[in-house]
Each structure stands twice: as C-alpha cells, then as structure tokens.
Amino acid sequence: MRAPRNTLSGYVKKAHINAFEFENQRRTFHTYGYALHPSVDIEGFVGPWGKYQDEQSIARPNGQEKAELEEIPAKRHRRNRIVEDKPLEEKSVLHIKDAYDYQGRSYLHAPHDFNNQVSLRSTSASNKCFLPKSHIHTWTGHKKGISSIWWFPQTAHLLLSGSMDCRVKLWEVFGERRCIRTFSGHRQAIKDIAWNNKGTKFLSASYDRYIKMWDAETGEVISRFTARKMPFCDKFHPDNKKRHLFVAGTSDKKIICWDTRSGDIVQEYDRHLGAVNTITFVDENRRFVTTSDDKSMRIWEWDIPVDMKYIADPTMHSMPAVTLAPNCKWLACQSLDNKIVIFSALNRFKMNRKTFSGHMVSGYACQLDFSPDMSYLVSGDGDGKCYICTYI
Template sequence: MADQQLELAKRTSTKGKVPTGYADEIVISETAFRNAHRAVEANHEPPTKKRKREGKGDSSVVYGASAYKGPWARYEVERPDDSSGSEEEVEVEYEEDDIAPQPAAPSKAGTAYIESDGSRETTEFHGSQQYDYQGRTYMHVPQDLDVDLRGDLPDDYKNYAPKKLLHTWKSHTKAITQLRFFPDAGHLLLSASADSKVKIWDVYHQRELLRTYSGHTKSVSDVCFNYDGSRFMTGSFDRQMKLWDTETGQCISRFSTGATPHVVRFQPDQSTATEFLAGMSDKKIVQFDTRKPAESPVQEYDHHLGPVNTITFCDENRRFMTTSDDKSLRAWEYGIPVPIKFVAEPYMFPMVRSSSHPSGKYVAFQSSDNQIVVYASTERFRQNRKKSYRGHNNAGYAIDVAISPDGGMVMSGDSGGYVCFYDWKTCKMWHKIKASESAVVAAQWQPKETSKVVTGALDGLIKYWD
C-alpha cells in the first residue's frame, strides 16, 4: 500500500512547477474582511494626536507676522526633523539612485515638419535636345513662328473662343492642380499636379515634355513664375515653398512657416521682384524675400479668419486683394499689414480663384455659389453688381477663372468637365466645350495667341485648344 502511494506521488509530483502542500478553503464575508483589515491597519499606525493651531494673534494688529487670525488660524505642520516627543530620533542615510541612460531622441524624418535632407530635390531633362545649334536652351523665345511672341499686342488684337483640340499632354499620374504660361511670351507651359511633380512643356515645335522638377512629397497646391520667367515658386501640402531655377531645375531655396501654402504670388513689379506673398492655411498672408534667409517672413498680414485662397495684385502692384474661406475680401497696401478695405456681406460665398482684367480696373473671382463675380480694383473695391457670370458648376472644387488678354472674354472650368466662355460686357455664355470626363480645375489663355487656351483636369491630362 505504501509503495502504491509513493508511486502515485512520483507521477503527480509538481515539484518546480507549483508550491506543494495543502490549504483549507475559508469563506469570509466582505464586511468581516474589511473590519479585520481596519484592525490590522490601526495596529500599525501611531496613536493619533490632536493637531495644534497657530496662535490667534493680536486683535489690534491688522498686518504683519503677529496680525490677528482668530478662528482662521492655520494648523501647525509637523516637520520631519522635529525631534520632540517620545519617538526615538533615527538617522537616515540617503543613497543616490543610479541615473538610467536616456534613449536617443526619435528621428523627425517621418513627421514632414522639418526637412531632414536639403538635397532631396531632383530634376530630369526629357527633351530631345538640351541646346540648339546656337547653344540656346528652351528658355529662348522662338522666332520662327507665325505669331510674334516678343512684341506687344497689336491694336486690333481680339480673342475668340476655341473650337478644336490641338494637342494633349500626358505625363502626370494624378490631378492637375495649376497651369501657368511663361510670362509675356507663353512658349513654355508649367504644370503642377497632385502627384507632387512640377513639369514644363514645349508649347510650339515638338510640344514635348522638357523637364520634371521633383522635390515635394505631397500635392503641389500652386506655382508662380517671377516677372521674367527665370525662376518660379511652388507651394505644396508638405508645408514647403520652394524656389526653382526654370532652366537648370536647381532648387535655389526653401521657405516654410509650418502651415500649408494655398496660393503663392511673386511681386510683379521689377523693383521688388525678389519678394513673394503666400496665402496660408493658418489664415495668414506671409511675405518673404528670396535674397534673405528663409527662417522667418519679412511681413505678415494677419486679419483673415479662415485659410487664404487668392492673392491678386492691383493698382500698379502697389496694392493687393485677398479672399479667404471666411467669405470676405480684403485689400492691402503692399508692405503694410493693415487692410485698407474689408468687404463681407451676408450673401457672399468663399472665393477660390481670381483673375485680373488687362485694364487693371477689375478683378474677377470664382465664387463658390456657381458664379463669377467682379470687384473693382481701384479706390472703392466695390462689387460690380451688373457683372455676374452664371451657367457653370464649381461646387466642391477650386475651379480656375481666366480673362482673355484683350479683356473681352471670361473663361471658367467646370466640375462637370466643361470649359465655359462668357462675353465680358454682356455676361452671356458664348461657347461651351466638353474638355474632360472629370472636373476641369485649371484653365489659362495663351498670352499672345488669339484663340488658344490650355486646360487641366482631375484625370491628369493637359489639353491645348484652338
């Protein structure tokens, strides 16, 4: 019998796994447990002492150390070094803890707040030849065309609505966000896209892709040439603004305020052509000088109550007008951060795009309620109530608006894929082209041709019309 018990103990041994032995199960109520717990705690605590109050003070003294406190006197605080009483004084030795090694700060490479590497910008030339037989690059304005791209517009110059598609450029993989012709001549076309790339195209001759500018990590929100086209500025949703050399593709400098730039505009005046304005998502308009370090703007215009959508220079570039998601329009003196005019009416909607009239007297704004409204860009900055262009849809998109070089026509994109042409004087729609299956968000007139326009849509295609 004893041998059988020994064998059973060996087979059921839990040595090294669980504590051996036997414990009786005791059932105890919660009330009994709490009473027992309080009794144990009471045995460990020292006998309670009644706390003493500070002295009441002298009733004839109002201020000072011996001022009268009365029943509001504080309780005396027992100090740990107070050796009075029956308790034995114990000397305590303090040991310093070893300082644990701190982990290294995490990298900010993935936060997109700080540029981790300044050499991330790249460029690639795609053209058939970089130089012509005289050693000139694509920056040279061609003179072997039917139209004079160098001179001024003739007196009898008149624009017409285009009818047919001339060419389609396809290289961008995502939506087109902005298109810009080369200043004055218009022989080159700059395109910005949601694929974070900026590309420049040949408008004449082979109509080929010439160069790609890579450096942004998110969608490019806006592009703008300087007055002579030698440089251009890009703004992106990666919160960066970058200045590029049009010819070489080099990124010259970078600017950032930590907010997203929605619109960037170079100062058109040649005397201050190194300065540019940027309308930001944090309601500010910031002014930078490209000759100075890019740490902080040289001026801030901080009066809008929502993200800034448009910046339009007027009055011989001495003033500019801005619109915002706060449904208002403000006019400013350049360099002075106080608005000279504030327009906000209950019936107004956010104005998302703008175009200046060649006469310099008016600015057309794309309003979010499916119409184009016109404001005077002179002293009063009043809305011209007689001019309202309706017939297109723009809800949900930042649809471009452009006035023809002769000032006689207004062109607008459309969320349904159309391009609409309106007569400036009568406000009636002249013509409508089905340009895309998706929303046409970018549209620009060729500055020297009579009826040539370019459109860009959400499908990434750029189309050239005549």
C-alpha cells in the first residue's frame, strides 16, 4: 500500500509499443500468465521520424554527381532550342537556259496550247473523265521521298514538289517536262508547300520550325515565319481580299494566322488536343475545317478563335489528308483505319454513310483527290500503289 501508484491497482507508466506486439503480449499473459516488460520493446526506439544510421542532415554532391546533375538540364535546353551555328544560304538554281521568252514572259506564264489538244485557258471542267491507260512520264531529281505535290493554280502547267531532301522543285507538266528551278533554304525536311492564288509566290513549311515564302519567278526568299514549333500544314487564304494572310497548323495543337505584310501573328486557334494535320477552306472561304492527331474534326468561322462545330466519334481515326470536292459540297478524308470517309461540306458537316476501303494507308499521310467531273476518287497507298474508285 505504501508503494507509489497512480491508479487503484498500481502504477501505470507510459510506453510506446507496436500494436501487433501489444496484442501478442496481451494474449500471452491471458494464456500463460506472463508477458514481456514494455521496456524491452522500446529500448532504442526513436519514433517514426527517427534518422537512419550514419544519416547526414546536409548532403552535398561530389564532383561526379554534380556533373551528372548539371548535364540533365543542359540536355533539355539543347533539345528545345533551335541550333543555328551559321546562316543557312538560301538559294535557287535555274535549270533551263532562258527564264524569259522573246516577249519577256517568264515560265510562270501559261502557254496558249499544245498541238491544239490542250487548252490551259479553259475554266470549265471536262464533261467526262476517263481512267488512265498508260504511263506518260516520270519526273526524277529528288534524292529522298516526296512529302507534298501541288499543281500551279488554275492552269496546272507547272508542278511544285517538296521533298525530304530539304528542297523544293518546280517542274514542267507539258512540253519537255524539265525541272525548271530548285529552291534550297531549309535545314530539315519539307513537310508541306502551298501556292498563293496567282501562283507568283509559295510557302514551304519544314521540320526546322520555319515557314518561308518564296518568289516563284526569281527564286528569292521574301519572308520567314516561325512560332518555334514544327508546322505540319500551311495554306494561303483563297479570298483575293485576304491574300496577304495564311494559316499554318503546328505541332503544339494550334492553328496560327500570319500577316505576310508585317510578319506578325494576327490570330491563333487553339482548341485541338493534338498536332494539326490539315486545313481546308469551305463555304465560300468563310469557314475552314481542320483535322488533328486527336482523331477529331473542327469547323471554324474565319477570324473567330472558337470552333463552331466539333466532330468526334469513338469509331473515328486520325485523318492526315483531306480534299474538297469540285462542287464544294463534300469533303473526302483519308482515315488511318484504311478507309476514305465522306463528310458534308455545307452547314451540317455530317459524316456520310458512303466509305471507300480496300487500300492500306495506316501510318501514312497518303493524298487523295476527285476527278473534275466527280466520277472517280483517286488515293495513294502505303505499298506505292494508286487506287481509283468510282464515286458516283
């Protein structure tokens, strides 16, 4: 009774013990009548925030560790910056003897006729188109793959091609079918090219993050544009009143509009969730349609940076190539599930039930196009073939 105690039955001392160990000792006491003293379990216990043995409160990296830590941000900086050790020489090479004829007209001027069989001045489409029956000509000159090919506006007497060899070439379609001029001015492969409305200038978009505007007659670079992101597609505005504007889809999910007169960005359309692959003007150039790696299609009102319609479906795939029908009512889209899907190009922009399959385009951005009378639809193939299907 004289012993010190703080309860009626004795003295209770605070102790830190593991919950599992406490329950184990309690059952041992009730079964066998004895248990371990709590001090045995807590000897050397410093709690959950105790330090490890030989742990240092302040640690500094040694010479080797410091070099490794400094190398990580240096690599990230080198990966993101554009390396320009020396100015790249932008030049063009003329491959024909005379750039002008006896009347002072350049090669951009379309000839009147060829053997009285081809009229380049006609504005009406052919009433009837026929399937190709024989191979006519092969243009050779590029050292690597061709990424983009475009006819000369309206007359189509010239052909412009951009290649992975960082060069753009201009070819004759009729006559001797020569290579007229080679344009060199990019450090990396050409991704896309685009004529202006009159065919006097064209754009070249490259993986070096630059878009350059060239004079097709003199071969000189007029302007350079960059947003520090890779441009995947570019296109001049088709309206003559807005011919000084062009749009480009970039790898950072944006569509950027530049003014060629000042070189400034005048508008940005930022709603896609992936890199923008195509830009197609519809509805008398009041709207344009874009497709992206996010497997969606968006329709925009010109100069309004919010999409007026968003088309996405779980069954849809990425569409890296889109072309507008000659009657401006339909859009043919190359889908990466080895199909060509048709969308309405009018107010509803609804997917048509008509689809075309049988070719292999998965992993490739194969182009496609309509015949002038809309009888046929032609498409490239990943195996190097050309498929022609009946549209009507």
